Amino acid sequence: MSFLKINNLSVDYQMRKETVYAAKNVNIEVNKGEILGLVGESGSGKSTVGNAIINLIDEPGKVSGGSVVLGDLNIHENSESIVKYRGNKIGLIFQDPQTSLNPILTIGEQLIETIQTHLKLSKEEAKNKSVNLLKEVGIKDAEKRFDNYPHQFSGGMRQRVVISLALCCEPELLIADEPTTALDVSIQSQILELIKKLTKERNLAVILITHDMGVIAETTDRVAVMKSGDLVEVGITKDILTNPQKNYTKSLVSSVPPTNKKISRFVIIDNENKDNKLNNIKILNRWQKREIKIQDLVQVKNLSKSFDDNFFSESSKNSVMAVNDVSFEIKEGETFGLVGESGSGKSTIAKIIVNLFKPSSGDIFFDEVCITKIKQKSELMKFRKQIQMIFQDPYSSLNSRLKVKDIITEPIKLHNPNISNSDLNSYIFDLLESVELNQKSADRYPHEFSGGQRQRISIARALATQPRLLVCDEPTSALDVSIQAQILNLLKDLQEQLNLTILFISHDLPVVRQMCDRIGVLKDGKLCEVTNTEVLFVKPHHEYTKELLRLMPKIESIYE
Amino acid sequence: MQVDNNSLTTWGRIKDSDIYHNFIKSPTAIVSSVILFIIFFCSFFVELITPYNPFDPSSLSLMDAFTPPSWTEEGLAKFILGTDGQGRDMLSTILYGSRISLIVGFSAIIFSLVLGVGLGLTAGFFGGKYEMIVMRLTDVQLTVPSILMALLVDGIARGLISREMHDDMAIYVLIFAIGISEWPQFARVSRAATLVEKNKDYVSASTIIGVSNLIIMFKHILPNILRPVLVIGTIGLALAIIAESTLSFLGVGVPPTTPSLGTLIRLGNDFLFSGEWWITFFPAIFLVILAFSINLLGDWMRDTLNPKLKK
């Protein structure tokens, strides 16, 4: 007999045109002392299920059917009664610890209030309980920090406070909704360890909602896979990951970049983009394909960049070194990876290379010309044409007021003002087809496309000037894993056929392993080591690299 | 996600948009637009609407003075809303006045929109010391209530321009005075929106391609910040019309020779105690309906176009 039983749970949203099901007839059971992973891509309804259990759905959505049984209590009997189980029987953790806590109440006040809401304890007893709890979740100096405000804690510590708040009334069910997505790898593993530990010690039933298959593999006992509001399959994590039954699960698992080996292409099982072969790159005949000389295309020499923390600060004491004396080379035709956690300075380096920022000191040479010291605009334009960039956020990287046609026209016309209209149109079509979009796309606006398609438009725009160097700043981290696989395949194809040099920036080690020939590891603005990809993953040299590799969630851990 | 019927015309897009649906579902939005359309039409084509020209002395007769509205016992059918102390038909006078008020209101708001958006956009885009100076200026200007600012400008203008000149110049002084007191709102909103847009990757992409700053500002950023500006502009129009009438009421606005709504209310106010209530009541109620309709529309726009916008 399972502790939590979700029967035929449905949630729908009444929209202008139709009723959208965010979840439809979902059946899930969770036992005590067990972590159930709820996995799916964006829009799969996984968070909706988590929120629906305690009936906390944002308007205009509502739970339209089904029951939730906790122990022998039917907690969905009426929507009023559910309130008294929140926090008491069921604890919930949200994704972003930065916004989960009330900024003007101390964490102590928030703990005591929550405890006294559900348990009959005096203020003194509640405080003792809170302090013990803070210790349990790993907050040092708990007595002192009890009176601190949320902004005085770092992100990881805040998530610990959030966990202590979720657990302070001894709930038996814990729902964690992407609890580590907003955190760095090293903090992520600490928080996941904490959740595992608490599950055992307190004999909790836990639902862990995530999109990360590595986290699922390392943390959960059983897993439920969701897609567009439907439950695809449920089972023991190992069975699902090693021997998926349903097509969707198969494609999901095969899209996850492996951490232990390099594969040439991702296997796409999805039926949307049926061709799994190399795609036909139409712009090839326009491309002035260069012979790859054995040479360094980019040389970064002693690069430093500091940002003044505060405009009004008297001295440079407050200035933060985002990049600190970094040197490396990118060979022509290779894919060079830069990895690091947030704040490591990897994006700053990218922005200096594409000349969005000026370095504080140091130089960058492109094709043996120092591009950081160019003053003349016409001279700079020559290099702008050769260095292009793809960005992380597919939504903000396209101007929503322009048609796709106009977005792609801009770079073409700027660097080739005399192009004829017919030539321009055929060039646009060729570019679109090279990134596997049809010609009709040209007349549409960006909002009519999905994230993955937008990223393709972004690539088409970057290729329009026929660059030699393509800087990709986390190009897939905003995308679902199956879309990520398609985009990564596309980038590989383009590079191979167009002899592109790629600077690939990511925090995601498995992705970097699949894409890069050589990798530089960054920490706090400093370069730890630069080496060949296989060497880095098999025999890392630097302590920090070892740490990163140890902590990254590995889908293969399921075989151990 | 992809829409299949991609051969949508512009009108088709409009009809399919949420804004359009929101509009036809909102009675307040429809009613206020209709009222505004009628007011704008009647004010700008007043010569076609009314048989009287209240500013043509030959058509006036003091015999008609102080005629009450037509539905009262002493009322005359030819003067629907009665006449004032000089025998001018109230309805035509109000419509002529409304035209002056609208011209001043629109001109002032366009003036402050161009000034404010220009400063806000460039400040947000270029940043640095220039931005700091512009924003300081905005802050200072914001703490000075608009009505005080307008009074000040008007006071200075009176000091500089001779009395005869002043009556001719009054309307321009007024437009300038109101415009100069409203620009900080536009500057603040457009700067904030520019800062958001500037940090979006499509702007970086254009820079990397090599597009010049000027084109980035006007082709890329400007269209993306227009929504909040439009909302502020609509609400600002109501404020500008109220400011105009307030200044005219205080006697420092439009002179009585070409009265605006505020001037009419001031002139009529003298007759309030002697029982000729309609001379001040109808211009006042007309002004309130005008401002209220604009505010209703602005309120609806704010909720529809950008629900997150504050202030």
Place this chain on the structure above:
Amino acid sequence: MVGEETSDEERAELRETLGLMDPIHIQFTRFVINASQGEFGISYQLRRPVSELIVERLPATIELVVISALIALVSGTLLGVYTGINRKGFLSDIILAVSLLGVSLPTFVIGILFIYLFAVILGILPSFGRGEVVDLGFWTTGFLTISGLKAIILPSVTLSLFQMTYIIRLVRAEMMEILQTDYIKFARARGIDEKSIKYKHALKNGLIPVITIAGINIGTLIAFSIITETVFQWPGMGFLFIQAVQFVDIPIMSAYLVFIAFVFVMINFIVDILYYFIDPRIRVKGDSASG
């Protein structure tokens, strides 16, 4: 003080005594030195020392503004919180519709309507002036007589209405936004009582910006008192100022502006101090993001 019949010699003589023939920078230096000593010269129009006029008129304006500020802030905040929390009530809809109407009603129109209704038709409240005032030596107050209290009702309500509706809308928007935040959702998920969520968690955060509003509010009220004082012929500084503008009476205008500037600086200063005490994010800085 210069009428149509004043002769040219008289005008010249007057200019000389008023120091208007001196170069601008000397006039300005003299103005600054005098102003810092509370000396603003002599009014062109009323031929009395400006400082004397200001001191005489100050109490009337201060009493009017203080009463209006209290009405606007208290009722504006209360109604704003109510409509922000009860978003879909009948009463909320009414309050909102009325508040939108309030923003559309020019202050002078409200004043005229009130005068017509309460003074002309009903005849229960005075239509102009301050009523009987009691001279306390340094201050004249209308608060100590029945007629004084009756006289302040209409002007203060008139003056506060526009600000009140403005505050309602601001507070409402603030409350609605806060009720959508993650920390409110998290508090709900912890089963915190709905009352505590609304009146403790949301309200405390929602009231922080009210301090700024209150600051701006008082400044705006002083400016708008010009209109109210004109409509009700209230013998305060605003009434004095508007007459000065019409007659280009520069000493009074400049004295009034110095006074306004002084008030604004004080308000900003007080608002900054209040923020320091109320918002922990400003008060407790330093070791943020430590461990």
